[in-house]
Structures are given as C-alpha cells and as structure tokens.
Amino acid sequence: MDLEFRNLKYTIKSLITKGKRREVLKGVDGKFLSGQLVAIMGPSGAGKSSLLNAISGYRSAGVTGDLLVNGEPRNEHQFQRSSCYITQEDLLQPLLTVREAMDVAAKLKLPKGGKVHSEEILQELGLLEHQHTKTDRLSGGQKKRLSIALELVNNPPVFFLDEPTSGLDTVTTVQCVKLLKQLARQGRTVVCTIHQPAASLLELFDQVYVIADGRCIYQGDTAAMVPYLQSMGLPCPRHHNPADFIIELTENPEYIDILSHEMMNGKIYKSAKVERSSNQKEPASTIELKICYQSEDEVAEREIMLTNEKCTYKVPGYVQNGSISSSSSQLSQMNSSMAWMKVQTSNECGTYATSYCTQFSILLCRMMIQIFRNKQGLWIQLIHHIMCGILIGICFFNMANDGTQMFNHLKLCVGLIIFFTYTQIMVPVLVYPQEVKLVKKEHFNHWYSLTPYYAALTVSKLPVQVTLNVVFSIIVYFMTGVPFTVTRFMAFCLVGNVVSLVAEGMGLAVGSVFNVRNGCAIGPSSIAPFLGLAIYGFDFAHRIPLMMNILMKTSFIRCGVVAMVLTIFGFGREPLECKDVYCHFAKPDVLITYLDLERTSVWLEIITMLGIMFVFRSLCYIGLRWRFAT
Numbered sequence: 001m002d003l004e005f006r007n008l009k010y011t012i013k014s015l016i017t018k019g020k021r022r023e024v025l026k027g028v029d030g031k032f033l034s035g036q037l038v039a040i041m042g043p044s045g046a047g048k049s050s051l052l053n054a055i056s057g058y059r060s061a062g063v064t065g066d067l068l069v070n071g072e073p074r075n076e077h078q079f080q081r082s083s084c085y086i087t088q089e090d091l092l093q094p095l096l097t098v099r100e101a102m103d104v105a106a107k108l109k110l111p112k113g114g115k116v117h118s119e120e121i122l123q124e125l126g127l128l129e130h131q132h133t134k135t136d137r138l139s140g141g142q143k144k145r146l147s148i149a150l151e152l153v154n155n156p157p158v159f160f161l162d163e164p165t166s167g168l169d170t171v172t173t174v175q176c177v178k179l180l181k182q183l184a185r186q187g188r189t190v191v192c193t194i195h196q197p198a199a200s201l202l203e204l205f206d207q208v209y210v211i212a213d214g215r216c217i218y219q220g221d222t223a224a225m226v227p228y229l230q231s232m233g234l235p236c237p238r239h240h241n242p243a244d245f246i247i248e249l250t251e252n253p254e255y256i257d258i259l260s261h262e263m264m265n266g267k268i269y270k271s272a273k274v275e276r277s278s279n280q281k282e283p284a285s286t287i288e289l290k291i292c293y294q295s296e297d298e299v300a301e302r303e304i305m306l307t308n309e310k311c312t313y314k315v316p317g318y319v320q321n322g323s324i325s326s327s328s329s330q331l332s333q334m335n336s337s338m339a340w341m342k343v344q345t346s347n348e349c350g351t352y353a354t355s356y357c358t359q360f361s362i363l364l365c366r367m368m369i370q371i372f373r374n375k376q377g378l379w380i381q382l383i384h385h386i387m388c389g390i391l392i393g394i395c396f397f398n399m400a401n402d403g404t405q406m407f408n409h410l411k412l413c414v415g416l417i418i419f420f421t422y423t424q425i426m427v428p429v430l431v432y433p434q435e436v437k438l439v440k441k442e443h444f445n446h447w448y449s450l451t452p453y454y455a456a457l458t459v460s461k462l463p464v465q466v467t468l469n470v471v472f473s474i475i476v477y478f479m480t481g482v483p484f485t486v487t488r489f490m491a492f493c494l495v496g497n498v499v500s501l502v503a504e505g506m507g508l509a510v511g512s513v514f515n516v517r518n519g520c521a522i523g524p525s526s527i528a529p530f531l532g533l534a535i536y537g538f539d540f541a542h543r544i545p546l547m548m549n550i551l552m553k554t555s556f557i558r559c560g561v562v563a564m565v566l567t568i569f570g571f572g573r574e575p576l577e578c579k580d581v582y583c584h585f586a587k588p589d590v591l592i593t594y595l596d597l598e599r600t601s602v603w604l605e606i607i608t609m610l611g612i613m614f615v616f617r618s619l620c621y622i623g624l625r626w627r628f629a630t
C-alpha cells in the first residue's frame with residue numbers, strides 16, 4: 001500500500017496556551033511507498049510522533065489534510081484493518097506468557113478457521129525459546145519483538161512504529177531495524193519514527209522523511225540525503241553521521257526555512273540510485289560521480305557533479321507506485337525465510353474478524369486468567385478485607401444490640417459504606433489509566449470492539465469482588481452482634497456489594513478520562529461531597545432545601561448508609577436491649593422515624609444505587625469512546 005498525505009496539519013489548542021491554537025504540523029506533504037522502510041527523523045519536539053499519529057489515524061482530533069492510499073482517498077475503517085500501530089511504550093498484557101499472548105491475538109484477529117502461524121512468527125522473531133516466559137519478564141528488545149509479532153498474526157500490509165528502537169542497545173537496535181526491513185521487503189509499508197540513528201543504522205532505511213518545526217526539510221532516498229545537502233551548499237563533513245548533521249542543521253531556523261522551501265514542504269521526493277555507468281566490473285574508484293534529482297513538478301533534471309567522490313547516482317524519475325514493491329517482493333521471495341507470509345489486504349470494511357460474542361468470551365477468559373494469576377494482589381486484598389473486618393468488629397464489638405449506642409450504630413453504618421467505597425474506588429483510579437493505553441492500542445489495531453471489552457471488564461471483576469466483600473461482611477456482621485436472619489444477612493452483603501460496584505464504576509469513569517496523576521487527587525476527593533451530602537441529610541432531615549434534597553438523593557454514599565441502617569434496624573427487628581433507665585432509640589422504628597427513613601426501603605435504595613452505577617459506568621464507556629476517537 002502506498003501512503004500519501006497532502007497539506008497535513010495538526011493543530012493543538014491547550015489550556016496552557018490559554019486557548020490559542022498552535023500548529024504542530026504545518027501543512028506537510030509526503031509519500032511512503034510499499035516495500036520500503038521509512039524513517040521519520042527530526043529534532044526533539046519537531047512533530048515526528050504527531051506526524052506518525054496523524055498518518056496512521058491514531059490521533060484524529062485537530063488533524064486536517066488529505067490522506068490517500070494508492071492514490072485514492074482512504075476509507076478510515078478499511079485502512080485501520082489493514083494497518084497496525086506499535087507504540088513507543090511496550091504495551092503488553094501482563095501475566096500472560098508469550099505464547100498465550102500470541103494465541104489471544106490470533107483468536108481475536110483471525111476469523112474462525114483462519115490459519116494460525118504463531119509458532120512460525122515466534123521462530124522468525126527469535127521468541128520461540130521464550131514462549132513460556134511471562135510478557136512482563138521479557139527484555140526490552142524481546143518486548144518490542146513481541147509487540148511486532150502480535151501484529152504480524154493477521155499480517156497487515158502497513159506498519160507504523162513510534163520510536164521502535166528507544167531504550168534498546170546498539171545490537172538489539174540493529175536487529176530490530178533489520179527485522180523491520182525484512183517486513184518491508186515482503187511488500188509492506190513500514191514507517192517508523194527514529195531519534196538520531198547511527199550512520200550504519202540509517203543506511204538500513206530506504207527512505208528518510210526529516211521534519212523540523214512541523215515542516216518537511218527532506219524527503220527522499222536515504223542515499224540521496226548527503227548529496228542533496230551538498231548540492232544545497234551544506235556539505236556533510238567526512239566521518240560525520242548524516243543523521244546528526246541534518247538534525248544539527250535544524251538548530252538554525254534559517255536552514256529550516258531554506259530546506260523546507262526547497263522541498264516544497266514534502267511535495268518533492270529526492271531519489272537516488274547508484275548505477276555503474278559504463279562497465280559493471282569497473283572498480284568503484286574509477287567511476288564518475290553524477291547526481292540527478294527530479295521531482296514530480298520538475299520536468300528538467302538537475303545534475304550536480306561532485307568531484308570528491310567516485311560513484312554515479314542516477315535518478316529514474318519520481319519512483320512510481322509498485323515499482324519498488326514488486327522488485328522487493330521478488331527479492332523477499334528469494335531471500336526471506338518468511339516468504340510464506342502473504343501480506344493481507346483487507347477489503348472488508350469496519351468489521352472485526354470475530355463476532356462480539358467471541359470477543360467477549362476471549363477477553364473475559366484473558367481477564368480471569370490475569371486476575372487469578374495475580375496471586376500476590378489477591379492475597380493482599382484478602383488480608384486487607386479480613387484485617388479491616390476484624391478492626392471494625394473490635395471497634396463496635398457486640399454493640400449492635402445496645403439501645404444506648406444510637407450514634408455508634410450510625411457510625412458503624414457510615415464506616416462500612418466508606419470502607420466499601422474507598423476500597424473499590426482507588427484501584428481503578430490508579431491502575432486503569434495505564435490499562436486504557438493498552439486497550440486503546442489493541443482497539444485501534446482492530447483486535448476487538450469496545451462493547452465486548454467493556455462487558456468483559458465489568459463481569460471479570462465480579463467473582464473476586466463479591467467473595468472479598470462477603471468475607472468482610474461475615475466478620476463484621478457476627479463480631480458486632482447484629483441479630484441473624486437470612487434475609488438481613490443477605491441484604492447486608494448485597495448493600496456492600498452494590499456500593500462497591502458503584503464506587504468501582506466511579507473509579508473507572510475517572511480513570512478512563514484522567515491520567516494517574518490527576519486521578520490520585522480526583523479519586524478520594526470526589527467522595528467528599530457525596531459523604532458530605534449523606535451526613536447533611538441526616539443532621540437536617542426536615543429542613544433540606546429542594547436543590548440540596550435532589551443532590552442528596554444522588555449521593556450513592558447516602559443511599560448506601562440509608563440501606564445499611566434499614567438492613568440493620570429494619571426487617572421487623574425486635575427492640576434493642578436497654579441498660580439505662582430510658583433508651584429513646586431502643587425501638588428500631590423510633591430511629592428510622594427520627595432519620596426520616598420510614599418512606600423508603602432497602603430495595604428502593606439498592607435500585608437507586610444501581611441507577612447511579614449505570615450512570616457512572618455509562619460515563620466510563622463514553623470516556624473510553626472519547627479517548628479512542630481523539
């Protein structure tokens with residue numbers, strides 16, 4: 001697939017710049033051909049990642065311009081099925097082995113009955129011997145190769161990689177780029193951003209696209225870059241890395257203006273081809289040097305003679321579609337051991353390889369495996385619930401039947417709800433932002449749709465969550481001495497679980513939109529108004545203004561506390577023991593009337609909480625959709 005972009009602009013509008021718009025990409029043009037390994041280079045902050053994100057479609061908000069595939073305007077859904085994006089961060093599913101990660105990818109990305117080549121891919125990428133290693137234990141280079149292997153499962157014709165060599169040592173970097181070159185030689189278009197590669201590494205790339213200050217200052221064959229700069233009166237010193245040289249040039253804004261003007265901001269392609277002009281067997285030292293450039297717009301050839309070198313560059317014109325890919329495909333068939341992998345070009349539009357039902361079951365299975373393999377996490381949670389249950393039990397030991405302890409009964413109810421809320425809200429707020437990045441990558445690469453993922457996410461956490469809450473509830477219930485009836489005990493567990501689900505929904509809604517640093521502050525503090533409303537409602541039960549009343553009703557903590565009070569003191573409970581002369585609240589009905597709770601019921605409060613949970617979970621879903629769409 002030949003990719004082309006015209007007048008591509010990426011504009012950001014941030015709060016820091018007080019709403020002012022800033023152009024990161026300034027109307028650049030360019031063309032990346034199939035069968036070629038393309039490097040997007042430039043100084044830090046030049047807009048390399050922005051360009052890659054814009055061309056791949058990974059970022060669409062603020063991007064304008066024309067994106068073409070094989071000369072035709074591209075269909076975004078179809079293009080997404082034919083391309084993959086590998087992020088700079090190694091985003092891999094934790095707690096799965098390499099083989100399991102490959103199997104999940106194959107099940108999700110290939111239609112039923114599709115041939116799976118996991119073993120061959122792992123063999124080719126040197127990961128077969130590590131197939132039983134967990135993904136989080138792989139080295140940086142292995143993680144990078146696994147990221148590529150996962151996308152190779154359905155063999156897309158276009159690969160985008162953001163800084164695939166960052167964090168890798170020299171040897172691994174060369175191995176990684178050679179692997180990318182091999183993929184390109186099989187007819188794929190492989191585009192990656194790269195940060196000042198060594199000269200030997202730069203040679204491995206077929207095409208270079210250099211960007212500075214959001215403008216294209218060079219586009220063309222790697223081999224033509226130095227001669228071109230020389231022709232512009234900017235000779236690269238001998239023994240100097242050409243990549244360093246062109247990036248050093250960008251320190252001077254004048255050079256950026258001249259070079260981007262000369263390149264017509266990417267409209268021109270500098271091509272070079274070494275051709276031994278007269279005698280093939282003639283030693284290189286005796287060959288005359290001649291450099292020719294031709295752009296799409298230029299009819300006449302420009303010829304530049306260099307006297308200090310002894311070889312001939314000849315340009316056959318602007319490289320035509322397919323010319324490289326066909327020759328390189330032949331090359332690959334002869335040379336590559338991966339020739340069995342035919343590059344897929346999908347014609348299906350916007351559909352996934354598997355049904356939503358299959359996606360749901362595969363994702364649910366993957367999530368359950370990850371939850372149960374996280375033994376340390378499970379033990380910590382279990383011990384935490386038992387310890388907290390015992391501590392609360394000690395604080396309110398055998399107090400539930402004492403008619404003189406009305407305020408302590410209320411403290412117990414509020415304390416229990418705060419426990420259920422905090423325990424469940426913090427985990428998603430802290431952990432989920434990281435998971436969102438991984439899910440975005442998989443969703444963008446067309447592994448699965450958001451709906452089955454979201455359904456699996458909701459269901460997968462339930463068994464562990466319910467078990468832990470029940471363990472906690474049993475300890476508290478019996479230590480505090482609440483009279484046992486099956487209905488009351490079931491309602492006690494149910495209220496705790498529903499509050500947990502609402503809190504988790506709120507945590508997910510926050511975590512899906514905000515990153516972890518913001519989330520840390522937002523998570524706990526967002527509980528405060530809900531708690532405030534709960535307490536406010538009890539203290540001034542008969543003097544609540546209408547607005548406050550509405551807000552109060554939407555406080556899930558208040559609903560939880562009310563449901564807990566009604567569970568402990570409702571269900572036809574006998575009068576409490578009274579050790580004093582007179583106990584005003586010995587009769588549970590008096591307490592319920594005093595708190596103005598006689599018109600509600602446990603079930604009504606649970607239904608209200610379920611409604612609030614639905615709102616939070618919908619917000620999370622919308623938040624994810626928004627994150628993935630921008």
Ligand SMILES: Nc1ncnc2c1ncn2[C@@H]1O[C@H](COP(=O)(O)OP(=O)(O)OP(=O)(O)O)[C@@H](O)[C@H]1O
Nearest residue numbers: 012014024042043044045046047048049050051195
């Ligand atoms: N979403 C965004 N919000 C604010 N600024 C942004 C955003 N995306 C990009 N930028 C800004 O655009 C410029 C280019 O960013 P980009 O990440 O594309 O640079 P880069 O060339 O990849 O840099 P590096 O090599 O350091 O990763 C930077 O100044 C960056 O701060």
